[in-house]
Amino acid sequence: MDPMNRIEQALSCAIEQSLAVAVAQAQEPGCPPRLAAAIRYSVFPGGARIRPRLTLAVACACGEDNPEIAESAAAAIELLHCASLVHDDLPCFDDAPTRRGKPSVHRAFGERLAVLAGDALIVLAFQTLARGCGAAPRRLGPLMNIIGRAVGMPSGIVAGQAWECESHVALAEYQRAKTGALFGAATMAGAEAAGHESLPWRKLGERLGEAFQVADDIRDVCSTEAELGKPIGQDKRLGRPNSVAHLGVTAAVAHLDRLIAEAVDSIPACSGAAGLKAVIQMEAQRFLPSELAQRAA
Amino acid sequence: MDPMNRIEQALSCAIEQSLAVAVAQAQEPGCPPRLAAAIRYSVFPGGARIRPRLTLAVACACGEDNPEIAESAAAAIELLHCASLVHDDLPCFDDAPTRRGKPSVHRAFGERLAVLAGDALIVLAFQTLARGCGAAPRRLGPLMNIIGRAVGMPSGIVAGQAWECESHVALAEYQRAKTGALFGAATMAGAEAAGHESLPWRKLGERLGEAFQVADDIRDVCSTEAELGKPIGQDKRLGRPNSVAHLGVTAAVAHLDRLIAEAVDSIPACSGAAGLKAVIQMEAQRFLPSELAQRAA
Numbered sequence: 001m002d003p004m005n006r007i008e009q010a011l012s013c014a015i016e017q018s019l020a021v022a023v024a025q026a027q028e029p030g031c032p033p034r035l036a037a038a039i040r041y042s043v044f045p046g047g048a049r050i051r052p053r054l055t056l057a058v059a060c061a062c063g064e065d066n067p068e069i070a071e072s073a074a075a076a077i078e079l080l081h082c083a084s085l086v087h088d089d090l091p092c093f094d095d096a097p098t099r100r101g102k103p104s105v106h107r108a109f110g111e112r113l114a115v116l117a118g119d120a121l122i123v124l125a126f127q128t129l130a131r132g133c134g135a136a137p138r139r140l141g142p143l144m145n146i147i148g149r150a151v152g153m154p155s156g157i158v159a160g161q162a163w164e165c166e167s168h169v170a171l172a173e174y175q176r177a178k179t180g181a182l183f184g185a186a187t188m189a190g191a192e193a194a195g196h197e198s199l200p201w202r203k204l205g206e207r208l209g210e211a212f213q214v215a216d217d218i219r220d221v222c223s224t225e226a227e228l229g230k231p232i233g234q235d236k237r238l239g240r241p242n243s244v245a246h247l248g249v250t251a252a253v254a255h256l257d258r259l260i261a262e263a264v265d266s267i268p269a270c271s272g273a274a275g276l277k278a279v280i281q282m283e284a285q286r287f288l289p290s291e292l293a294q295r296a297a
Numbered sequence: 298m299d300p301m302n303r304i305e306q307a308l309s310c311a312i313e314q315s316l317a318v319a320v321a322q323a324q325e326p327g328c329p330p331r332l333a334a335a336i337r338y339s340v341f342p343g344g345a346r347i348r349p350r351l352t353l354a355v356a357c358a359c360g361e362d363n364p365e366i367a368e369s370a371a372a373a374i375e376l377l378h379c380a381s382l383v384h385d386d387l388p389c390f391d392d393a394p395t396r397r398g399k400p401s402v403h404r405a406f407g408e409r410l411a412v413l414a415g416d417a418l419i420v421l422a423f424q425t426l427a428r429g430c431g432a433a434p435r436r437l438g439p440l441m442n443i444i445g446r447a448v449g450m451p452s453g454i455v456a457g458q459a460w461e462c463e464s465h466v467a468l469a470e471y472q473r474a475k476t477g478a479l480f481g482a483a484t485m486a487g488a489e490a491a492g493h494e495s496l497p498w499r500k501l502g503e504r505l506g507e508a509f510q511v512a513d514d515i516r517d518v519c520s521t522e523a524e525l526g527k528p529i530g531q532d533k534r535l536g537r538p539n540s541v542a543h544l545g546v547t548a549a550v551a552h553l554d555r556l557i558a559e560a561v562d563s564i565p566a567c568s569g570a571a572g573l574k575a576v577i578q579m580e581a582q583r584f585l586p587s588e589l590a591q592r593a594a
Contacts, residue, residue, distance in 0.1 A: 031451030031452070031459075032463050036451070087416060093409060110389075110462065112389045115387065116459045119380075126423045127445040127446075140434065149424075153316060158332070158420065159417075165331055166329050
């Protein structure tokens, strides 16, 4: 199956199986309908699904023995990413009116359901992982450590967002926590899901995450709202660190290219290393839309 | 060790070990200091710690073989409870100015850090459980299922809170999701942590949870703010279901007593059943402060 289909199907299964518990166990009340709707709205239709694609690509390159494990890890990582978007868009943070080309969750469902949908997605991510590891319980603990570390304290996404509440922030630390950590988890989880040692795969994900963040910074300055499906100029408006503001456009694009090269060079030896290199280079091409790359160059 | 000390120590370890990762791995940035402070503030000093006490009491009655597992499950359950309090107090929900006798987290640290502290506590709960099951990886999956189900969709705490966003709510469903689910998980996790079948232990927790919710409803109507450490009359003010409003005080107190009796009668056969019955009866006495029980009678 095409990786994108595998991811969409794994996400859909994660949500619908969780909701279906209510139907299967007659004594249970169903899920509050607006919460269920807000959850689906938060996850579908998705963006590029870059993080879970990375997980599946690495697991495949490592010769995975049970695809269900990598699919559950990929789905967990994307659910956590969606949760972070829903909470980052809240009025107390970015107060973003749009996301992925439609109203943000709090605009569509209200602030209370946006808080709860984010919370439910975090829980669902870990439940999904536990379900996927049913046949290989010894992989669950290490996968939870990898993914939990990328999301929580002291240096996961939540910590990255919390750096915005501090008076002194170093750009590299902020970006590492806010984007690099979950990308690092995506590649490490792919290896772990296939029964490989995960640590050698961290650099690949972290460099790609840093590259993705630099590309995001460039898009925030050089793109249009129609292209992005969300407001532009957010970093300047919110006083957030931005690589283009820091380095200028030309140096930021050069930095992006260097990070992608370092990522590709870091790929550990494995049966599918050559194919993976090609996939990574193709994926990284999509970080910046081609018109934007030309415009920025 | 006294159960209360075991719980406080397990919670403190969970938080400080997570923060200490930064120090141990020199390449990691530390946790944003205000996030770390908000996390500690959300968890300490605690309330009665009723849920984790239940977990430890059941594990002990079942003759646990590895205390670390029950302690991690107890800590995970309390961390999730603390997360739900922090998010429930947010301006978009109860907008509670105080909690446990001090300013609520969003009043003390701002709304952004209250959202993030809640998120980080959810993640930390699952990380703590994974760490505690390091020596018994086969118990991690079942414990995650038990605890995840009590927190997420379709009928955990988050769903309970989401019923407040629906126009039609049945009192029993709302209370089951909002309070009963996590109490049910507390007793089931205690049994599972000791290697016993968990399902027979569900009724004990759910009945106690329902009783606790009825007691909370009585306190909300009949207590004073000084006794509770948080505002009273919240249910009426926020238009939420309340047993006293529904049944009257006398019938609500009788309902509370009946639920506690049902809980005690449901305790499955196990080596420590007699001692557990005594503990549960003693704990349940504390649901209503004695002056309040007399005043309400």
